[in-house]
Amino acid sequence: MSTQGRGLGFWDGAWQIARKDTLVHLRTRRLLIIGGFYVISFLGLALLFAVFFREFFSGFYDRLSGEAFYISKANAVMAIYLFMPLIGASSLLQLLGIIFGYDAVVREHEDKSLFLILSKPVSRESFIAGKFLGSILSIGAIFIVLGAATYLLVALVVGEMPSPGDAIRYFLGLGFILMGLFALSAMALFFSSWVKTTGMSLTVSLLVWILVLFAISTGGDIYRGVNEEVGADDPVYLLTQYINPTIAAKSGMHFILNLDALAEAGVPLGAIALASSGINLDPLVGFLWLVAWVVVFLGGTIVVVRNRNFE
Amino acid sequence: MARGPDVFMAMPRAGQGGVTAVHAPRGSDPSVVIETLRLNKFYGKVHALRDLDLQVHEGDVFGFLGPNGAGKTTFTKILLGFVKPTTGWSYLFGQDVHAGGRQVLSRVGIVPDQFGFYPNLTGRAHLDFYGRLYGLAARDRESRIEELTKLVRLEHRMETKVGGYSHGMRQRLVIAHALLNDPDLIIFDEPTTGLDPKGAYEVRQLLRQLASRGVTTFLSSHILFEVEEICTKVAILNRGVLLKLATVRELKKEFSAVSGEQLEIVVDNPGTRILDAVRGTKGVVDLKAEAQRLTATIDDPDQVPKVVEAVVGAGGRIRRVVERQVSLEDLFLHYTDDGLGPGAPQKPVVPPGVHQAASTTRASRWKEGKR
Ligand SMILES: Nc1ncnc2c1ncn2[C@@H]1O[C@H](COP(=O)(O)OP(=O)(O)O)[C@@H](O)[C@H]1O
Ligand SMILES: [Mg+2]
Numbered sequence: 001m002s003t004q005g006r007g008l009g010f011w012d013g014a015w016q017i018a019r020k021d022t023l024v025h026l027r028t029r030r031l032l033i034i035g036g037f038y039v040i041s042f043l044g045l046a047l048l049f050a051v052f053f054r055e056f057f058s059g060f061y062d063r064l065s066g067e068a069f070y071i072s073k074a075n076a077v078m079a080i081y082l083f084m085p086l087i088g089a090s091s092l093l094q095l096l097g098i099i100f101g102y103d104a105v106v107r108e109h110e111d112k113s114l115f116l117i118l119s120k121p122v123s124r125e126s127f128i129a130g131k132f133l134g135s136i137l138s139i140g141a142i143f144i145v146l147g148a149a150t151y152l153l154v155a156l157v158v159g160e161m162p163s164p165g166d167a168i169r170y171f172l173g174l175g176f177i178l179m180g181l182f183a184l185s186a187m188a189l190f191f192s193s194w195v196k197t198t199g200m201s202l203t204v205s206l207l208v209w210i211l212v213l214f215a216i217s218t219g220g221d222i223y224r225g226v227n228e229e230v231g232a233d234d235p236v237y238l239l240t241q242y243i244n245p246t247i248a249a250k251s252g253m254h255f256i257l258n259l260d261a262l263a264e265a266g267v268p269l270g271a272i273a274l275a276s277s278g279i280n281l282d283p284l285v286g287f288l289w290l291v292a293w294v295v296v297f298l299g300g301t302i303v304v305v306r307n308r309n310f311e
Numbered sequence: 312m313a314r315g316p317d318v319f320m321a322m323p324r325a326g327q328g329g330v331t332a333v334h335a336p337r338g339s340d341p342s343v344v345i346e347t348l349r350l351n352k353f354y355g356k357v358h359a360l361r362d363l364d365l366q367v368h369e370g371d372v373f374g375f376l377g378p379n380g381a382g383k384t385t386f387t388k389i390l391l392g393f394v395k396p397t398t399g400w401s402y403l404f405g406q407d408v409h410a411g412g413r414q415v416l417s418r419v420g421i422v423p424d425q426f427g428f429y430p431n432l433t434g435r436a437h438l439d440f441y442g443r444l445y446g447l448a449a450r451d452r453e454s455r456i457e458e459l460t461k462l463v464r465l466e467h468r469m470e471t472k473v474g475g476y477s478h479g480m481r482q483r484l485v486i487a488h489a490l491l492n493d494p495d496l497i498i499f500d501e502p503t504t505g506l507d508p509k510g511a512y513e514v515r516q517l518l519r520q521l522a523s524r525g526v527t528t529f530l531s532s533h534i535l536f537e538v539e540e541i542c543t544k545v546a547i548l549n550r551g552v553l554l555k556l557a558t559v560r561e562l563k564k565e566f567s568a569v570s571g572e573q574l575e576i577v578v579d580n581p582g583t584r585i586l587d588a589v590r591g592t593k594g595v596v597d598l599k600a601e602a603q604r605l606t607a608t609i610d611d612p613d614q615v616p617k618v619v620e621a622v623v624g625a626g627g628r629i630r631r632v633v634e635r636q637v638s639l640e641d642l643f644l645h646y647t648d649d650g651l652g653p654g655a656p657q658k659p660v661v662p663p664g665v666h667q668a669a670s671t672t673r674a675s676r677w678k679e680g681k682r
Contacts, residue, residue, distance in 0.1 A: 008446045013444070016440065019440075023440075024429050024432060111427035113427040115388070115391075115393055115421075116428075116441065116488070117444065119391045119421045119423075120441065120445055121415075122413075123413060309395050311394050
């Protein structure tokens with residue numbers, strides 16, 4: 001029977017779910033409103049930073065030598081302008097991951113639209129992959145607009161276009177933060193797959209994010225603060241830092257900016273150093289940690305949904 | 312309902328194959344569309360389905376009858392792999408959807424009893440999405456949506472958001488969605504519940520139309536006359552137990568043998584002579600007289616003319632003869648202890664609307680006749 005359809009392969013099914021979710025996010029204006037909020041706030045932050053700190057940083061041009069730094073001399077200030085708001089607000093950015101994950105499964109269950117999907121020749125694994133794909137598509141879209149707009153704005157304020165190398169580093173840094181968002185989104189998706197209401201899913205996701213993740217990494221800082229002998233490479237301390245995907249994302253930023261080198265050159269990093277408390281983290285480990293985070297929560301979601309009776 | 316275009320491209324399928332409650336080995340008979348073996352489902356302590364053995368054959372128009380809470384929805388959800396049975400097996404076209412046989416769902420259409428759409432998406436976006444989930448190619452999808460929206464008369468509302476649809480429109484949309492893949496089996500779970508009389512009538516027309524095309528139809532319902540009107544075979548389910556599984560005709564025959572057929576004769580001049588004559592007729596097992604009305608219970612429908620002759624022979628002037636057929640409602644009440652007792656229906660067996668008029672008349676007449 002030609003018109004009966006052929007059933008769906010794994011990725012085809014996932015893509016149809018992701019496509020539908022993106023369509024719903026567009027139609028409910030969730031994408032527009034939340035995306036708009038983020039883009040505008042970040043443009044504002046970048047602008048503020050650029051205007052207030054431009055003169056302050058200009059004086060350190062001379063001490064930066066192109067060879068020793070990842071940031072080319074001419075664009076050092078600009079690079080800092082670009083990253084500063086992103087680093088400072090990367091915790092806020094993580095929220096974006098939760099916003100596009102917490103209701104993915106539970107809302108379909110609550111609204112009774114789930115049965116109409118799962119009664120089709122689509123596997124539950126494919127359904128979950130589609131849910132994750134849908135949320136990272138929305139997050140990615142917002143992030144690309146946000147990153148590009150900030151970049152253009154700063155270029156405009158600074159009055160010159162960055163070198164290709166700086167541009168690459170900037171977008172690599174964005175990639176790290178984005179990966180952190182995906183990690184949070186996978187976690188929220190996991191909670192959305194086993195609770196009964198969207199409210200519950202949001203509450204659990206936020207609580208874990210705020211309480212567990214921040215409490216542990218802050219606890220690590222305190223532990224290190226009160227124990228003189230505990231260094232930045234103390235394994236327990238490091239573990240408390242890696243646990244928080246926000247910090248793992250920052251480790252990548254740190255690498256890309258090479259803040260240590262900036263500090264050595266006498267650039268007063270101030271807030272930058274504060275914001276990048278993951279300063280001693282290995283970016284590769286940070287990245288792998290974020291990947292593991294996604295894999296574990298996505299796998300967990302699949303296990304839950306595969307075995308769950310949606311009754 | 313206005314006649315829609317012909318969207319049933321499938322060849323008419325022959326409606327044969329008996330309904331049996333046997334433990335036939337799976338796959339032994341390719342004409343078995345739905346099969347369950349010792350299916351049990353517990354929700355905590357609630358035993359929603361008990362040792363259910365059921366077969367539905369190709370071409371059957373199968374009525375799954377039971378009061379609210381009988382376990383009908385649970386059964387359909389298990390069939391489609393949404394809810395897992397506690398023990399036992401269920402197969403669709405010989406495939407176990409609980410064990411990797413989900414591809415078979417591309418041959419099935421479902422109209423669930425409760426469902427939700429995405430309020431901000433249009434009717435077309437919905438059908439397009441479900442068509443994609445069935446794996447339909449773009450061209451098939453388009454032509455199918457075109458035909459089906461005409462069939463369910465939603466062609467002018469396709470570009471409107473579903474959030475603004477009435478209950479009836481949503482019901483028509485979900486029916487269209489269930490037909491997208493030109494299914495070999497279509498499962499309706501209480502498709503007329505909550506619809507106004509006109510809406511319910513239209514849905515039944517659609518059901519009949521589908522059934523007449525030979526699509527295997529599984530209609531779960533608590534509305535008796537709906538099943539009686541449309542279905543050829545019927546299973547009666549009560550509190551998770553399958554009480555009866557037979558063709559509608561077999562059931563009626565069996566029931567009239569047990570409880571007799573009612574013949575009501577109104578005469579102008581009642582009298583003992585007439586009563587004696589009727590009582591003396593072969594096949595009459597009981598007789599009640601109430602003013603001008605005689606109600607005879609006969610154990611063989613073929614004796615009706617003889618009874619009438621006896622009345623006339625005794626000088627009776629007949630004004631009216633009513634032969635009361637056994638309805639599924641009678642059967643249903645018979646098999647489900649009037650559907651009352653613990654775990655009994657929450658809602659009245661007959662919903663408000665046009666069919667209420669029809670059914671309650673029949674039910675009350677039946678009760679009158681009985682007393
Ligand atoms: N999700 C659930 N959790 C607990 N009990 C349930 C659930 N769904 C159904 N039941 C119970 O199972 C029985 C059968 O319900 P259901 O299949 O919905 O019946 P029907 O569709 O025939 O009205 C009822 O007693 C109902 O209360
Ligand atoms: Mg039901």
